[in-house]
Amino acid sequence: MxxxxxxxxxxxxxxxxxxxxAALFIALSxxxxxxxxxxxxxxxxxxxxxxxxxxxxxxxxxxxxxxDLSVGAIYGLAGVIAAKLASSxxxxxxLVVGVLAGLLLGLVNGSLVSLFSINSFxxxxxxxxxxxxxxxxxxxxxxxxxxxxxxxxxxxxxxFDVKVSVFxxxxxxxxxxxxxxxxxxxxxVFAAGGNAEAARLSGVRVELVRTLTxxxxxxCAGLAGIIAASRVSSGQADAGVGLELAVIxxxxxxxxxxxxxxxxxxxxxxxxxxxAMIGNGFxxxxxxxxxxxxxxxxxxxxxxxxxxxxEGPITRTIQRWRQQxxxxxx
Amino acid sequence: MSAVAAAPRTGxxxxxxxxxxxxxxxxxxxxxxxxxxxxxxxxLIGENGAGKSTLGKIVAGVIAPSEGRLLxxxxxxxxxxxGDAIADGIVSVQQEIALVPKRTALENVFLGIEPTRFGLVxxxxxxARYAELQEASGFAIDPEAIVxxxxxxxxxxxxxxxxxxxxARLLVMDEPTAALTPDETESLLEVARTLxxxxxxxxxxxxxxxxxxxxxxxxxxxxxxxLVQTTPSAGQTPxxxxxxxxxxxxxQTFPERRPVADxxxxxxxxxxxxxxxxxxxxxxxxxAGEILGVAGLVGSGRTELARAIFGADLLDAxxxxxxxxxxxxxxPRNAVDAGIALVPxxxxxxxLLMGRSVRENxxxxxxxxxxxxxxxxxxxxxxxxxxxxxxxxxxxxxxxAAKLLSGGNQQKVLFAKWLLEEPLLLLADEPxxxxxxxxxxxxxxxxxxxxxxxxxxxxxxxxLEEVLGLAHRVVVMRLGEVVAELPIAEAxxxxxxxxxxxxxxxAENRDKGAP
Numbered sequence: 001m002x003x004x005x006x007x008x009x010x011x012x013x014x015x016x017x018x019x020x021x022a023a024l025f026i027a028l029s030x031x032x033x034x035x036x037x038x039x040x041x042x043x044x045x046x047x048x049x050x051x052x053x054x055x056x057x058x059x060x061x062x063x064x065x066x067x068d069l070s071v072g073a074i075y076g077l078a079g080v081i082a083a084k085l086a087s088s089x090x091x092x093x094x095l096v097v098g099v100l101a102g103l104l105l106g107l108v109n110g111s112l113v114s115l116f117s118i119n120s121f122x123x124x125x126x127x128x129x130x131x132x133x134x135x136x137x138x139x140x141x142x143x144x145x146x147x148x149x150x151x152x153x154x155x156x157x158x159x160f161d162v163k164v165s166v167f168x169x170x171x172x173x174x175x176x177x178x179x180x181x182x183x184x185x186x187x188x189v190f191a192a193g194g195n196a197e198a199a200r201l202s203g204v205r206v207e208l209v210r211t212l213t214x215x216x217x218x219x220c221a222g223l224a225g226i227i228a229a230s231r232v233s234s235g236q237a238d239a240g241v242g243l244e245l246a247v248i249x250x251x252x253x254x255x256x257x258x259x260x261x262x263x264x265x266x267x268x269x270x271x272x273x274x275x276a277m278i279g280n281g282f283x284x285x286x287x288x289x290x291x292x293x294x295x296x297x298x299x300x301x302x303x304x305x306x307x308x309x310x311e312g313p314i315t316r317t318i319q320r321w322r323q324q325x326x327x328x329x330x
Numbered sequence: 331m332s333a334v335a336a337a338p339r340t341g342x343x344x345x346x347x348x349x350x351x352x353x354x355x356x357x358x359x360x361x362x363x364x365x366x367x368x369x370x371x372x373x374l375i376g377e378n379g380a381g382k383s384t385l386g387k388i389v390a391g392v393i394a395p396s397e398g399r400l401l402x403x404x405x406x407x408x409x410x411x412x413g414d415a416i417a418d419g420i421v422s423v424q425q426e427i428a429l430v431p432k433r434t435a436l437e438n439v440f441l442g443i444e445p446t447r448f449g450l451v452x453x454x455x456x457x458a459r460y461a462e463l464q465e466a467s468g469f470a471i472d473p474e475a476i477v478x479x480x481x482x483x484x485x486x487x488x489x490x491x492x493x494x495x496x497x498a499r500l501l502v503m504d505e506p507t508a509a510l511t512p513d514e515t516e517s518l519l520e521v522a523r524t525l526x527x528x529x530x531x532x533x534x535x536x537x538x539x540x541x542x543x544x545x546x547x548x549x550x551x552x553x554x555x556x557l558v559q560t561t562p563s564a565g566q567t568p569x570x571x572x573x574x575x576x577x578x579x580x581x582q583t584f585p586e587r588r589p590v591a592d593x594x595x596x597x598x599x600x601x602x603x604x605x606x607x608x609x610x611x612x613x614x615x616x617x618a619g620e621i622l623g624v625a626g627l628v629g630s631g632r633t634e635l636a637r638a639i640f641g642a643d644l645l646d647a648x649x650x651x652x653x654x655x656x657x658x659x660x661x662p663r664n665a666v667d668a669g670i671a672l673v674p675x676x677x678x679x680x681x682l683l684m685g686r687s688v689r690e691n692x693x694x695x696x697x698x699x700x701x702x703x704x705x706x707x708x709x710x711x712x713x714x715x716x717x718x719x720x721x722x723x724x725x726x727x728x729x730x731a732a733k734l735l736s737g738g739n740q741q742k743v744l745f746a747k748w749l750l751e752e753p754l755l756l757l758a759d760e761p762x763x764x765x766x767x768x769x770x771x772x773x774x775x776x777x778x779x780x781x782x783x784x785x786x787x788x789x790x791x792x793x794l795e796e797v798l799g800l801a802h803r804v805v806v807m808r809l810g811e812v813v814a815e816l817p818i819a820e821a822x823x824x825x826x827x828x829x830x831x832x833x834x835x836x837a838e839n840r841d842k843g844a845p
Contacts, residue, residue, distance in 0.1 A: 183704045184697035191694055194683035201642060201674055201681070202695040202747065203666030262685050 016303070017255050021270050024277055032284040040280070042162055048276045049169035050075070050224035051246060055268040056176040057106075057220030058247045060213040063180070065193035065260030066120040068214060070109055070128035071221040071247060075240035077135040078102045078225030083144040083151075083235025091151035098226035099219060105131055106218015110211030120214075128244070135237040144235040155231025165227050172220065177265035189213060193260025249296070250275055253303040274299070343368040343403065343500055343531050344389055344420075350397035351384050351555075358384045360555045361398070366500070371522060371532045373546030373563065375539065377575055377792070381555040383504050386535040390422035390502040391415025421493035422502040429485060429492075431478030435471050436460055439492045463494050468524055483514030490521060494530075501525065502533040507541060519545050537627060539568040539831060551575055572827050576794075584799035585778040587818075591619020596654070597786035598755050600639065603648035608634035610810040612648075616755065616786040621777065623801030624790045625826050631810040632790045633675055636757040639788070640672045641665040653754055666695060671748035675759040675790070681744045684733035688723065688743050689714050691732050696750040717746050722772065738769025745776055756780060759790045774800060794823050806830050 028035040035041075054071050061068045082098030109127055113120045146152070157164045180186040191199035192209045200206050229235045254271030256263025275296060282292050342365040351359040359381045366372050366389065374382040387393045388400065391409030400407050402418055409415045412422070429438045436456060445455040460473050469487045471480070477488055486506055493501055503522070507515040522532055522545055536542050542549060543563050551558040551574040558574050595618040603612040608631050616622045624632045637643045639650060641661050650657045652668055662672070674680035682691050692714045693700050700710045718728055721742045727735060732743060741761065748756065758777065762770045777800060781787050791797050797804055804821040806814040806829040814829035 182706050184701045184706060185704060187690060187694065187697055187706070190686060190690070191683055194685055195679070197680045198674075198682055199694070201640070201662050201672055203663045204694070205661070205663055261683065 017253065017267055017270050017274070020299075020303075021274050021277075024274065024281070028277060028281050028284070032281070035280070035284055040284075042166065044273070044276050044280055045166045045169065046163040048272055049163070049165040050228050051243065051250065052169045052269060052272045053172045053220050053224045053227075054217075054243070054247045055250050055272050056172050056265055057213075057217030059251050059254075059256055059263055059265055059268045060176065060180070060189055061120075061217045062248075062251055062256055062258065063193050063260055063263045064189045064210050064213040065196060066113060066210055066213060067248075068106075068109065068124050068217045069121065069244050070105070070124040070131055071217060072240040072243035072245075073128040073131035073135070074102050074105050074218050074221035075225035075228070075243055076237055077105065077131045077138075078222035079229030079239050080135045080138050080144060080235035080237055082226045083146050083229050084138060086146045086148060086151045087144060091146065091148045094151070095154060095226045095230065098229070099222040102222015102225065103215055103219035106215040106221070107211070109218060110214030113214060114207040114211045120210075124214075132237070132241075139235065139237045141237065146229075146233050146235075149233075152230050152233045155227050155229075155233075165231075168223070168227065172223070173265055173269050180265055185209075185212075190261055193262075195261065246275070249300055253300055255303070341368060341404075342366060342401075345401040345404075346385075346389065346395075346398065347401065348398035349385070349388060349395045349400070351381075351388065351393070352396045357555050359388070359395070362552070362555075362557045363398075364550060364557060364560060366531060366533060367548065368531055369526065369529055370547040371526055371534055371545055373542035373549040374533060374535045374552065375537060375542055375549060375571060375575065376552035377537070377794070380552040380575070382535050382537075382552050384555075385552065386502045386504050386533055387422065389500075389533055390420055391418075392422055392424075416496050416498075419497050419499040420502070421496055421498040421500070422504065423486070423489045423493060423506060424504050429477045429488060431476075433477060434473060435475050435477055435480070435488050435491070436473035438477050438488055439463070439473075439495050441492070443496060459495065460491075463491050466528065467491060467494060467521065469521070481514070483518060486518060487521065490525075498530060500531045500533070502535070504535045505537070506534075507536065507538060515541065537831075539571050543568065543571075568831070572824065572831070576823050576827065585775050587800075587802070588619075588778065588782050590617055590802055591782060591784045593617050593620070597652065598639070598788070599651040601649045603635065603638055603650070604646045605634060605638055605643060606646065608810050609638060609645075609648075612807075612810070612812055614805060614812065614815075616788060618784045618786055619781050620803065621781050621787040621789055621801045623797035623804040623821075624788060624807060625794060625797050625804055626807035626830050628792065630807040630830065632807050633759055634810070635807070636672060636759050636788060636790060639665070639755075640670055640757060642672070669754035670757065671695075671753035671755070672757045673744050673748065673759060673761055675763065677740055677744050677763075682732045682740060685731050687730060688718070688728045688732055688735065691743050692717065692746045692750070695747050699751060713750060714746075717749055721746055721776070736769075738765045738772070741765050741769065741773060742776075745773065749780075752780075752783065753785060755786045755788070757788045757790075760792060761789070762791070762793070762796065794826055798823065798826070808832055 054075065058068055058071065078098040078101050081101050082094045085094035085097055105127070109120075109124050112118055112123045112127065153164070155165060159167060180189065188199070188204050188209045191202070191204050192206045196206050225240065228239060250271035251263070251268045252258055252271070253274055254263075254267030254269070256267055278295055278299065279292060281287070282289050344366040346362060346364050349359055349362045350357070362385060374386055376382045384393070388395050390412070391407070391414055392412050394409065400409070402420070407418065415421070430441065439460060440456050445452045445459065447455070457473060464470060467490065469491060471484055471487055471491065477485060480488065490501070507518055519541065522534065526532060534542060534546055543566060546563045548560060549563045549566060549571070550560040551571060553575055596615050597618050598614070598616040600615070601613045603609050612631070612635055614622065624635065626632050634643065638645050641664055644660065652670070657668055658664070665672075678684065683694070689711070693711065697706070700713070701707055702710070715728070723739055723742055723746070727739060732740060735743065745761075761777065762773050765773065777787060777789065789797060789801055798818070798821055802818055804816045804818065804826060805812050806816075806826055808830055814826070816825065
């Protein structure tokens with residue numbers, strides 16, 4: 001009996017994000033008449049497609065035991081490159097080159113981390129500055145406008161009344177999730193972050209796996225960057241400043257372990273949408289938006305404390321108290 | 331402090347009564363009663379895993395006993411953490427040096443007890459006290475030296491200084507000489523004698539018998555967690571201590587030893603393996619179906635040998651041939667592809683993904699065989715369950731995280747990982763560490779069956795009876811070298827232990843003298 005209660009508790013701990021997400025979803029549906037409208041929900045998805053795509057890449061990096069702080073800069077630089085090329089050439093090719101640039105920058109990150117054993121937090125902090133600097137040089141600090149309307153298609157076009165970017169987001173999330181759970185490379189990603197030494201002694205090329213997660217993360221940031229640039233038909237060097245932290249926040253809120261080795265794509269998607277719903281709720285309910293960052297911060301803390309992996313004197317005391325209660329009286 | 335002043339000048343400083351200790355259900359110490367006399371050096375010896383370090387840690391208040399009680403100056407002491415023990419003047423110097431490597435000797439010595447003035451660290455007072463301590467101990471360590479840059483022996487001196495700075499009157503030293511050169515060892519022993527002259531009591535945990543005999547006033551021998559004897563060291567000889575350490579071993583049932591499957595086929599041929607200080611010119615051969623036992627003390631190079639063959643550590647020199655072909659394993663990946671499997675000694679840190687499921691762990695090394703293209707195949711993964719059936723890992727435990735399994739089942743999972751595709755060569759490092767008796771037998775059967783089917787096995791174990799019970803041939807390592815190679819018929823516990831402890835000369839002499 002206590003066993004069942006225990007597993008129910010574990011379930012809440014493991015699926016806390018689902019509970020919180022559902023609660024907020026229901027609360028907003030009740031509190032606001034417009035929240036549940038398909039237009040509002042599709043808007044929410046479209047607005048958050050870029051950050052959602054980046055969260056997919058970031059989740060792989062974190063599960064493999066890394067950290068990518070340069071995705072905000074890659075996002076900006078990819079948009080700038082695409083806009084610059086589009087203003088003088090084929091806009092579709094320009095968008096493709098934007099994604100490839102992101103992939104290449106991610107490969108640079110991964111190679112630095114693997115070949116020189118630089119802590120990925122520091123390596124990507126540094127490359128983030130460099131990438132951002134390159135974007136500023138390319139644009140000379142000005143906004144790069146694109147006049148060719150086909151450049152804007154990616155961000156603005158709709159298919160069955162749904163923005164194309166939403167389909168792209170869904171496809172990336174679905175394929176990444178499949179990759180992580182159904183292919184052997186996904187297993188290697190978990191192994192590299194869960195116990196690098198054990199993975200190495202099992203014949204997994206840990207360094208290579210990590211490099212590829214950074215490469216993928218870069219490509220995702222590039223894709224997100226060109227979607228955003230296409231939406232506004234322009235590239236800007238300071239697009240996506242601070243976005244990397246929003247991405248990490250979404251991943252952590254979802255319940256992916258910051259220490260690596262555990263996590264899932266669907267968690268990060270829920271994390272992204274949870275943050276988006278908070279903002280949306282503030283909007284719809286006319287609450288002073290100045291309070292929004294405080295709520296976001298509080299939710300991150302709650303998400304981490306609710307995580308079963310946390311320790312510390314308070315957690316230990318609660319665990320001891322629970323144990324004592326579970327023991328039969330002497 | 332008043333307790334110290336009031337303490338009697340003679341008699342036992344510490345008495346343990348009926349002490350027992352379990353780790354995760356496995357008994358490390360059982361009903362040990364012992365007195366440490368004030369102002370003496372008390373040696374604690376035993377085989378690896380005999381419980382000597384555990385006893386030392388309990389005396390020092392580093393860990394709490396599961397049963398029994400600890401009396402200090404005749405009063406029951408209930409230390410909840412090392413800090414309580416230190417306040418009572420009982421300090422331990424651990425096997426692994428526990429200093430902050432990037433800070434100076436001065437900072438390390440006073441870490442946590444910095445003298446202060448108006449809330450700020452009083453450097454002048456610290457220096458003055460440091461000078462006093464140096465005088466009292468006779469050590470000359472520059473207080474400004476960065477600890478990480480000191481020789482190991484000097485780091486150990488810093489540890490001792492730190493203990494003295496905390497007014498230690500009982501010092502527990504756990505294998506303090508394990509990492510030292512002979513010269514450094516001699517100077518550390520001298521330090522211990524100096525401290526004894528100044529009234530400090532020392533508990534000296536070691537497996538170097540000569541050292542203990544040269545230093546200690548009293549020697550306690552432990553075996554399998556039980557106290558065998560406590561005697562004055564005068565009148566003891568290494569031979570008698572080895573006998574006491576081994577005792578009459580618990581009869582463990584091993585599978586019947588089958589003949590080497592294919593004695594003409596040499597699966598592993600290693601020549602002149604060298605790696606830094608860990609391996610100094612090691613050569614050996616293993617035939618198909620042969621179990622080669624590797625005995626030796628912890629740190630003798632056994633694990634390094636297995637890791638080098640597996641490509642986990644790079645060799646400085648040497649050649650390895652696998653099944654007649656030269657092997658250039660520069661990474662575990664190459665070794666796995668060539669047909670080598672390694673069951674590492676530390677399953678928590680090197681073996682398993684503790685947070686992932688049993689099935690996932692079993693599949694990790696052979697995912698290519700479990701996939702159709704890049705996609706994991708449910709049908710092919712059925713092989714994992716077949717294997718786990720064979721190893722009798724219960725069905726309902728296979729989907730749960732590895733950390734929730736018992737030690738025995740975890741070890742089976744570790745083996746299962748390499749059984750999906752039968753290897754040519756299995757390197758098993760401490761295959762039954764932390765495993766209960768029932769599961770041990772299952773693992774012995776597994777190893778014996780693998781050998782019978784033609785796999786060459788390198789079996790490393792600190793449990794001598796395991797090596798002697800399973801292997802066809804035994805090599806003994808000491809200080810990175812193979813010091814003895816014995817066919818199983820000639821390998822006795824006594825001979826192996828002597829070789830491992832480096833007293834082969836005596837053993838040979840005695841053998842020559844025997845009729």
